[in-house]
Amino acid sequence: MGDAEGWSGTNAGRERAVLFTLATVQFTSIVDFMVVMPLGPQLRRTLAITPAQFGLIVSSYTISAGIAGVLASSVVDRFGRKATFLGLYVGFLIGTLFCGLAPTYPALLAARVVTGAFGGVLGGIAMAIIGDVFPDERRGRATGILMSAFSLASVIGVPFGLFLGTRYGWHYPFLMLVALGLPILAQGVWSLPTLRDHIGKTKTSAWDRIVETYSHPNHLRAFALVISVMLGTFMVVPFISPYLVSNSGLTEEQLPWIYVGGGVLSLVGSPIIGRWADRYGKLRVYRIIAPVSALMMLALTNLPKVGLAIAVGAVSLLMVSNAGRMVAAMALVNNSVEHRLRGGFMSAYSSVQHISSGIGAFLAGLILAEAPDGSLVNYGWVGLIGVASTLMSLWFAGRLRPASKAPRPEVDPLADLIDTVPAAEAF
16 A cells, blocks of 8 residues: 555545644643743732743743753654654653642742653654655645644633633643543554654664754754744743733733634634645745744734734734744755654754744743833833844745655555544544
8 A cells, every 4th residue: 555645535534543643632732832821920920920930931841842852853763653652742741730730830840841841842753753644745734734733722722721720720721631631642542653664774873863963954954944933933922911911901811812813813824824835835935924924023012002802813913924934834844854864853853943932932031021010021122033033034944955855665654554544534
């Protein structure tokens, strides 16, 4: 049985089963990461922490994920993708449980470090699975569907998590995610292929693999791209909710609507942008969407007191443009790496991505200050830095080159799936 040639028939069902599992795992990990940011006003109030301490809660996850990604990049290609992915998910659920049980700020900080160490690598392995299972002509669409998990998290996960946090306390969203993650783990055991074809293709040591991953010219270009994207984004995004409450006149109870609006628009837009990337070129689509993202960063970080509708519109446009440029960027990056190095590279890429995000959140926390009336100051300067970093990413995206054409695996990576996957057809 060869690689699937389209979205119909048995192979299409199997591809959908893989995407369904990857997307649901991504959903829980993204909600876990995102829900901390809109809980910012409550966390600052109940734990009596400063903007810099809140920024550290966000960055602790990402920096831990970055360090874990560096370590993982040297070993992940020695194991099957399924075993690696599900093992990381188990660790992520344990870390999330610790978050839900944390009684103090130091305990929450430590729990975020544990969660980030496992959850941060999940995204890289998911992208490696996408690269192994889907050929180039369908990879953009598959990436767009996977990125839709971000939108669903915004539409469903984060608002419901905020509801639980507002009504019962900030611990409850994390406990909800653990309960949701257990059946998803069982689904992954059933649906994911083992994907072991890459094992043994490279005989280098762990140290040599790290050197190869972090010194390859094309990899360095990809790292430069993700640094410029994530540094700018995460200087702005973690502080959107605190700014809207402190400066733009919204209440904590109105915040879920912000994420519902942005999530709905991103949910519709991400798959469409993925198809555009496949049809018109990934670089061309990125060059169109990234400046829109920069413009919305500038608008949002200078937003005065406004009504709920305007705030929802501004955040929604930023979210859909951020999601769209990530779809195009991830498809570009996935095309730039050889099959034999994909698992290690994507772990390294995830590492650089998270470290850049953590540095961005931490730097923004240092730049921002709290006025006597409780409002945040200097957010406009943070936005300008985000805009500059985003515009710089356009040059790095143009420098990225496709990987040398390597033969795809002779063995169908989905061959070990069962022949019927009725649960996936609904996806």
